[in-house]
Amino acid sequence: MNRKPVRHLIEPEDFTIEELNEVVELGKKMYEAPEKYAAVCKGKILATLFYEPSTRTRFSFETAMLRLGGNIIGFSDANTSSVSKGESIADTIRCMSAYADIAVMRHPKEGAPKLASLYASIPIINGGDGGHQHPTQTLTDLLTIKMYKRTIENHTVAFCGDLKFGRTVHSLIRTLARYNTKKFILISPEELTLPDSLKRTLTENFGIELQEVRYIEDVIGEIDILYMTRIQRERFFNEADYARLKDSYLLSQSKLQHAKKDMIVMHPLPRVNEIAYDVDDDPRAVYFKQAEFGVYVRMALITKLLGVDVTC
Amino acid sequence: MLEVTSIRKGIVLDHISSGNGLKIFNKLMLDRVDYPVVLLMNVSSKQMGRKDIIKIENNIDIDLDFLGLIDHHITVNVIEDNKIVSKKKVEIPKKVKGIFSCHNPRCITNFDDYVKPTFHLVSEKTLEYKCSYCEEITKYKL
Numbered sequence: 001m002n003r004k005p006v007r008h009l010i011e012p013e014d015f016t017i018e019e020l021n022e023v024v025e026l027g028k029k030m031y032e033a034p035e036k037y038a039a040v041c042k043g044k045i046l047a048t049l050f051y052e053p054s055t056r057t058r059f060s061f062e063t064a065m066l067r068l069g070g071n072i073i074g075f076s077d078a079n080t081s082s083v084s085k086g087e088s089i090a091d092t093i094r095c096m097s098a099y100a101d102i103a104v105m106r107h108p109k110e111g112a113p114k115l116a117s118l119y120a121s122i123p124i125i126n127g128g129d130g131g132h133q134h135p136t137q138t139l140t141d142l143l144t145i146k147m148y149k150r151t152i153e154n155h156t157v158a159f160c161g162d163l164k165f166g167r168t169v170h171s172l173i174r175t176l177a178r179y180n181t182k183k184f185i186l187i188s189p190e191e192l193t194l195p196d197s198l199k200r201t202l203t204e205n206f207g208i209e210l211q212e213v214r215y216i217e218d219v220i221g222e223i224d225i226l227y228m229t230r231i232q233r234e235r236f237f238n239e240a241d242y243a244r245l246k247d248s249y250l251l252s253q254s255k256l257q258h259a260k261k262d263m264i265v266m267h268p269l270p271r272v273n274e275i276a277y278d279v280d281d282d283p284r285a286v287y288f289k290q291a292e293f294g295v296y297v298r299m300a301l302i303t304k305l306l307g308v309d310v311t312c
Numbered sequence: 313m314l315e316v317t318s319i320r321k322g323i324v325l326d327h328i329s330s331g332n333g334l335k336i337f338n339k340l341m342l343d344r345v346d347y348p349v350v351l352l353m354n355v356s357s358k359q360m361g362r363k364d365i366i367k368i369e370n371n372i373d374i375d376l377d378f379l380g381l382i383d384h385h386i387t388v389n390v391i392e393d394n395k396i397v398s399k400k401k402v403e404i405p406k407k408v409k410g411i412f413s414c415h416n417p418r419c420i421t422n423f424d425d426y427v428k429p430t431f432h433l434v435s436e437k438t439l440e441y442k443c444s445y446c447e448e449i450t451k452y453k454l
Contacts, residue, residue, distance in 0.1 A: 088426035109420040111445025130418045197449045
């Protein structure tokens with residue numbers, strides 16, 4: 001029997017630019033009229049395999065599947081599954097392949113979803129692996145940029161905060177590089193700069209100019225899209241380093257006064273100390289809408305990977 | 313000059329960079345075998361000045377990727393009836409599986425026994441390899 005090869009989304013490069021655009025466009029349509037798609041995944045099951053805590057990613061995936069008319073199974077704490085008995089990812093995913101039609105995995109270890117995809121017979125979605133990649137956040141970010149800036153190309157994008165361990169940054173920056181971005185502004189403390197291997201890819205493979213600065217104030221007037229990130233406690237091996245750097249970058253209303261009127265402030269959330277609450281009411285703050293778009297773009301992704309008919 | 317008789321059947325690892333012979337000898341665990349093995353060190357070489365040679369009186373399986381990683385100057389000669397029947401120069405492997413571990417302490421390959429660390433070469437000059445799972449760069453050192 002000839003079966004169609006299974007597609008996964010482990011890293012953004014698994015999709016061509018055309019495919020990314022297709023998912024973003026479909027996500028936009030689903031946002032505008034979700035009721036049209038309310039039964040397209042009827043009878044399908046999504047497994048949510050969350051080996052690490054998550055609020056937005058897990059709930060948005062579950063909401064996405066329920067809004068498509070499908071069902072969900074899974075765990076949100078690895079201690080409640082056989083993983084706590086030392087089961088390998090390969091064994092877990094082989095069994096889950098028999099129970100569900102598609103699975104999303106979040107794992108604290110980098111490369112775990114890739115490993116799962118090698119043994120799965122259903123589509124695997126990387127829901128975030130350590131400090132490595134978070135491709136569905138990238139889809140969310142692309143839809144947000146599309147909605148607020150009309151096009152994904154040709155913006156001055158600045159990334160601020162933890163650029164070393166920030167998986168959302170790693171996925172998005174690689175993807176925007178493929179959208180012909182010419183320059184990125186990188187704002188971070190010296191200890192949390194973008195990994196050298198990624199910098200090398202951006203400069204050598206894409207010819208992108210990287211401007212590294214230490215303070216938001218130095219560049220705020222040039223930025224079209226400001227992507228804020230959290231300094232993440234769970235990525236540090238020692239508490240002292242975390243405590244020293246956690247409050248390094250705070251975006252406040254006073255700093256925003258020098259920004260462009262049409263700049264947008266994005267954040268994958270959760271935020272802790274990096275965006276003052278007084279920024280929330282500024283029309284340039286789009287991070288809560290960004291989280292909302294995440295549901296619709298994940299709906300689009302699920303339908304694409306399952307290959308269901310969405311011509312409503 | 314020191315002379316060592318040729319072998320009738322087996323493998324000769326020639327053109328080993330001087331100083332690497334003992335490391336390869338140990339890595340291949342040749343001190344534990346029960347067939348004749350010779351390690352020659354600092355032998356004169358027109359091409360290399362000095363070189364090491366290992367002669368193994370047995371046809372054993374040798375991982376050429378592993379040898380290429382350690383020293384890409386090595387030539388592997390297979391001997392049958394006192395004659396060289398094949399000669400192969402090792403190369404720095406483009407892909408490596410299960411030979412060394414990923415330097416990234418957060419990489420899944422350091423936690424899940426099921427998976428063997430796998431890498432792709434990114435720089436021949438510096439022997440840097442990119443992990444196929446976490447994409448971090450590991451520099452191979454013997």
